[in-house]
Amino acid sequence: xxxxKERLDAMRKTKIAHTLxxxxxxxxxxxxxxxxxxxxxxxxxxxWYNSENGSxxxxxxxxxxxxxxxxxxxxxxxxxxxxxxxxRDMLVNYRGDIHYMPDWLKNNxxxxxxxxxxxxxxxxxxxxxQRFPYDHLKDDQKKYNITSGIDSDAxxxxxxRIGFELGFGGLLEKINKYRKINPDKADFYDAEERCVLAIVxxxxxxxxxxxxxxxxxxxxxIRENLTEMLRVNENIxxxxxxxxxxxCQWTVYFNCASRIYTRDGAGFQLDTLLYPYxxxxxxxxxxxxxxxxxxxxxxxxxxxHYYQISGVDANDNDMTNPLSYLILEAADxxxxxxxxxxxxxxxxxxxxxxxxxFYLMKNKNGWPRFAxxxxxxxxYMKNGLDKQTARERIAVGCNWLCVPGREFPMNDTVKIxxxxxxxxxxxxxxxxxxxxxxxxFELYSKHLEKAVSVVAEGVNLHIDHIGEVTPELIMNxxxxxxxxxxxxxxxxxxxxxxxxxxxxxxxxxxSFAALxxxxxxxxxxxxxxxxxxxxxxxxxxxxxAMMKSTPRYCSGNSxxxxxxxxxxxxxxxxxxxxxxxxGRTLVPGWFSWARSIEYGKTVGATPNxxxxxxxxxxxxxxxAGFRKDSAVTAQSSGIASVQCGYGxxxxxxxxxxxxxxxxxxxxxxxxxxxxxxxxLGGTLININVIDKEKIMQAKDDPDxxxxxxxxxxxxxxxxxxxxxAFRELVVKRFIxxx
Amino acid sequence: MKKALVTEIRRASFHDGPGVRTVVFFKGCPLxxxxxxxxxxxxxxxxxLYYPDxxxxxxxxxxxxxxxxxxxxxxxxxxxEIFGEIMGxxxxxxxxxxxxxxxGEPLAQGEILSELLDKCRSRGINCALETSMLIWNEEIFKxxxxxxxxxxxxxxxxxxxxxxVRNERIKENFLALDALGIPIIARTPVICEIDQGLDRIADFxxxxxxxxxxxxxPYHPLGRSKxxxxxxxxxxxxxxxxxxxxxxxxKYVYLQxxx
Numbered sequence: 002x003x004x005x006k007e008r009l010d011a012m013r014k015t016k017i018a019h020t021l022x023x024x025x026x027x028x029x030x031x032x033x034x035x036x037x038x039x040x041x042x043x044x045x046x047x048x049w050y051n052s053e054n055g056s057x058x059x060x061x062x063x064x065x066x067x068x069x070x071x072x073x074x075x076x077x078x079x080x081x082x083x084x085x086x087x088x089r090d091m092l093v094n095y096r097g098d099i100h101y102m103p104d105w106l107k108n109n110x111x112x113x114x115x116x117x118x119x120x121x122x123x124x125x126x127x128x129x130x131q132r133f134p135y136d137h138l139k140d141d142q143k144k145y146n147i148t149s150g151i152d153s154d155a156x157x158x159x160x161x162r163i164g165f166e167l168g169f170g171g172l173l174e175k176i177n178k179y180r181k182i183n184p185d186k187a188d189f190y191d192a193e194e195r196c197v198l199a200i201v202x203x204x205x206x207x208x209x210x211x212x213x214x215x216x217x218x219x220x221x222x223i224r225e226n227l228t229e230m231l232r233v234n235e236n237i238x239x240x241x242x243x244x245x246x247x248x249c250q251w252t253v254y255f256n257c258a259s260r261i262y263t264r265d266g267a268g269f270q271l272d273t274l275l276y277p278y279x280x281x282x283x284x285x286x287x288x289x290x291x292x293x294x295x296x297x298x299x300x301x302x303x304x305x306h307y308y309q310i311s312g313v314d315a316n317d318n319d320m321t322n323p324l325s326y327l328i329l330e331a332a333d334x335x336x337x338x339x340x341x342x343x344x345x346x347x348x349x350x351x352x353x354x355x356x357x358x359f360y361l362m363k364n365k366n367g368w369p370r371f372a373x374x375x376x377x378x379x380x381y382m383k384n385g386l387d388k389q390t391a392r393e394r395i396a397v398g399c400n401w402l403c404v405p406g407r408e409f410p411m412n413d414t415v416k417i418x419x420x421x422x423x424x425x426x427x428x429x430x431x432x433x434x435x436x437x438x439x440x441x442f443e444l445y446s447k448h449l450e451k452a453v454s455v456v457a458e459g460v461n462l463h464i465d466h467i468g469e470v471t472p473e474l475i476m477n478x479x480x481x482x483x484x485x486x487x488x489x490x491x492x493x494x495x496x497x498x499x500x501x502x503x504x505x506x507x508x509x510x511x512s513f514a515a516l517x518x519x520x521x522x523x524x525x526x527x528x529x530x531x532x533x534x535x536x537x538x539x540x541x542x543x544x545x546a547m548m549k550s551t552p553r554y555c556s557g558n559s560x561x562x563x564x565x566x567x568x569x570x571x572x573x574x575x576x577x578x579x580x581x582x583x584g585r586t587l588v589p590g591w592f593s594w595a596r597s598i599e600y601g602k603t604v605g606a607t608p609n610x611x612x613x614x615x616x617x618x619x620x621x622x623x624x625a626g627f628r629k630d631s632a633v634t635a636q637s638s639g640i641a642s643v644q645c646g647y648g649x650x651x652x653x654x655x656x657x658x659x660x661x662x663x664x665x666x667x668x669x670x671x672x673x674x675x676x677x678x679x680x681l682g683g684t685l686i687n688i689n690v691i692d693k694e695k696i697m698q699a700k701d702d703p704d705x706x707x708x709x710x711x712x713x714x715x716x717x718x719x720x721x722x723x724x725x726a727f728r729e730l731v732v733k734r735f736i737x738x739x
Numbered sequence: 740m741k742k743a744l745v746t747e748i749r750r751a752s753f754h755d756g757p758g759v760r761t762v763v764f765f766k767g768c769p770l771x772x773x774x775x776x777x778x779x780x781x782x783x784x785x786x787x788l789y790y791p792d793x794x795x796x797x798x799x800x801x802x803x804x805x806x807x808x809x810x811x812x813x814x815x816x817x818x819x820e821i822f823g824e825i826m827g828x829x830x831x832x833x834x835x836x837x838x839x840x841x842x843g844e845p846l847a848q849g850e851i852l853s854e855l856l857d858k859c860r861s862r863g864i865n866c867a868l869e870t871s872m873l874i875w876n877e878e879i880f881k882x883x884x885x886x887x888x889x890x891x892x893x894x895x896x897x898x899x900x901x902x903x904v905r906n907e908r909i910k911e912n913f914l915a916l917d918a919l920g921i922p923i924i925a926r927t928p929v930i931c932e933i934d935q936g937l938d939r940i941a942d943f944x945x946x947x948x949x950x951x952x953x954x955x956x957p958y959h960p961l962g963r964s965k966x967x968x969x970x971x972x973x974x975x976x977x978x979x980x981x982x983x984x985x986x987x988x989x990k991y992v993y994l995q996x997x998x
Binding site for chain 1: 747749750751752753757758759795797799802803805806807823824827828830831832833835836
């Protein structure tokens with residue numbers, strides 16, 4: 002027997018083995034799993050450096066090195082799977098990108114050299130500063146702790162329909178067609194062609210590997226599986242995918258390529274796009290639901306890309322279909338780190354939402370998460386976009402959204418640490434005679450405006466030149482206007498709604514509230530005493546307790562809640578008020594990703610009783626212990642009230658202990674909570690249901706539970722892969738909130 | 740304006756009735772159960788709790804304590820103030836959730852409770868009551884969607900010994916409540932050292948037409964620190980084992996979801 006269940010169990014075991022092996026090879030990583038497999042024995046890439054500064058850039062540098070890296074990749078074929086192909090390494094690693102660099106590559110001579118030269122910053126050699134310097138921005142970027150987005154990842158989403166319609170052969174034809182129309186863009190088309198041919202070669206190497214495996218395979222069922230795999234691979238090497246199996250396999254190869262290129266790529270509306278293939282196959286009698294489920298499970302295993310399901314179309318009609326249900330069942334069957342987002346709308350099938358919550362609670366693996374179609378669309382339309390476009394915009398990133406094929410949003414790559422902005426304002430007020438909370442807010446507002454203008458300059462620099470530095474040659478293939486015009490998507494996107502996130506909302510709101518309450522309302526503390534306490538990191542325990550005990554943001558109608566709303570209005574006003582060239586516009590949101598630790602280190606003690614260097618609060622979340630009862634509803638209402646309202650998110654991140662079970666009515670309660678948050682205007686909900694005992698044991702001995710997945714924030718990760726500091730943060734958040 | 744004395748309002752409770760609930764804990768109770776884990780809810784007066792481990796010896800207690808070492812238990816709240824807190828969770832109640840009035844003994848502050856129930860009902864909020872059943876107030880019971888009622892010990896002498904009151908009236912009130920047709924969840928805290936007469940209680944409950952379920956709640960000693968903070972002596976009982984509780988739950992399973 003060779004049942005689907007046995008195969009899935011074996012695939013899960015392999016995944017666990019990979020997670021442990023990767024941790025040995027890569028060291029800890031506070032990132033998404035990305036679906037990589039361990040580096041194979043003897044793997045080596047010799048990059049071609051085409052710049053005087055020792056890095057590689059541009060069409061030739063990127064395409065040549067892409068070919069080298071994908072060419073060095075061993076084929077990956079697991080006889081238990083129906084799909085093959087995985088990625089292991091990306092070419093930007095060879096530009097000294099310390100942030101993502103796995104341990105095994107740090108020993109590489111070139112990278113040792115980068116590190117020795119002080120390339121400890123995130124984007125050491127990724128941006129060509131010789132050609133596109135931004136020294137004039139650096140002081141202010143540091144002053145306000147800005148993550149500028151300059152040479153950031155390609156955070157946009159492909160329109161997979163383009164690829165499904167053409168296949169790799171069709172893409173080559175399209176390249177050739179437009180090369181003739183735009184003869185002055187020959188370099189561009191050459192580079193694109195090189196990349197597609199390298200992908201085709203990657204597929205061919207898999208085909209050869211499958212053939213070898215068939216020769217030696219003795220088990221008839223496995224041989225049959227490999228034979229089908231071979232047929233699918235041969236069909237899609239150049240041809241367009243025409244069955245569910247082929248379209249899933251095609252997606253895996255494209256994703257491998259986009260990951261190898263810059264680690265990027267994003268998923269798509271999985272149920273809607275795959276539905277025609279599913280139906281056609283069933284009508285032809287070549288697919289049953291069990292096989293469809295297995296294929297989807299395999300696709301989800303191959304890469305934890307962000308896929309969406311359910312939701313409504315431009316006419317508010319429910320898009321949930323039978324495949325939506327099968328996708329949930331498939332995710333349940335494989336139960337790995339699945340970044341599935343369920344779009345929720347009043348018109349959507351309520352049973353589907355309940356089924357989604359059921360799996361969240363049953364598996365306790367952090368999936369799915371939930372997005373509010375109504376609030377996100379209505380908000381996005383305020384940027385001047387139509388409803389159709391707004392509905393097409395889907396959650397394809399950790400917290401971020403994009404209109405597939407049409408938008409260049411840089412979402413989640415541009416951030417301002419508002420706790421740092423606050424610190425600058427507080428410091429400036431120290432030298433003034435008249436000190437007041439209102440004056441402080443005025444100064445904060447002034448500095449935020451400056452910070453936003455610095456952000457805008459960085460964003461514009463990036464958009465203007467990223468195509469020359471790191472042209473996006475892979476994802477570019479499935480964007481609109483790119484091949485047609487011979488341009489990088491950064492140059493020809495239809496929409497430039499660029500996300501700017503604020504980090505540290507709760508720290509700043511609570512700080513304003515503490516100052517207002519203790520100094521101005523109660524008059525139990527002077528400004529002098531406050532400044533002294535900040536400088537000596539709250540050596541006076543009474544003052545520390547005094548500031549720490551003021552009612553927090555999310556406690557419900559508190560002074561801090563009012564400040565959080567005011568800070569949001571102010572942030573929206575500054576970001577939306579920033580003038581941008583060429584139809585670009587900035588879009589505000591509250592999100593800080595894993596940077597709450599890193600950002601916290603740059604900020605001294607703050608008046609809310611936070612000691613110097615302590616992590617900032619995450620995203621729009623309140624400080625742990627924000628209420629005695631830690632009421633998740635109060636947190637939900639608080640976060641719903643600070644939505645920026647232009648289509649980007651301020652996610653609600655909540656943790657439940659397994660006391661909230663399916664048996665004791667947890668399903669209905671969690672569903673009510675999701676619907677309640679969305680009714681109030683919330684945008685995105687990330688939920689963890691974790692066994693307290695299990696996570697405490699895993700904190701000290703992560704290898705004990707190598708399959709434990711936590712939703713760190715928008716992304717899920719294997720707990721065993723997180724660094725000790727990050728594990729501590731996740732555990733603290735969980736323990737404090739349950 | 741009449742005000743209630745409230746110990747605490749807990750939002751997003753998943754354990755005090757169906758759905759997501761806001762629980763209002765009224766301060767003051769006519770019973771003195773030896774095992775009570777909420778001693779701060781017993782007195783009808785405000786009280787100070789003192790936690791010495793939180794004290795930083797700043798010597799400025801009179802200016803206000805910020806560390807939580809000294810805190811006052813009990814807050815006077817108007818109907819509107821309490822209702823405002825309940826409304827804070829209105830979006831999350833769904834079809835099952837709502838407000839739960841608990842204590843202490845909420846019926847001991849009947850006038851304000853009645854007003855609160857009226858307000859909640861006018862907004863369609865589901866109302867549940869947690870009560871010791873010592874006090875009868877038909878008008879209030881009729882306004883409730885669910886009553887979670889305690890029946891602690893069958894024998895009245897023993898009941899008086901461990902709670903300070905006899906239980907004849909409690910049993911009568913159970914029957915009267917049942918006659919009103921209101922769904923009842925009966926509850927008994929399980930104390931191993933006391934012969935509570937669980938079989939007799941179960942027999943009695945099996946005669947009720949509107950019993951929804953019977954919950955047996957294992958004793959726990961988690962109220963100890965609060966007794967110490969109040970300067971009161973703490974009586975410790977043994978914690979029933981999981982197996983024992985499971986056995987009881989199986990024995991009386993016939994009382995679950997009777998209606």
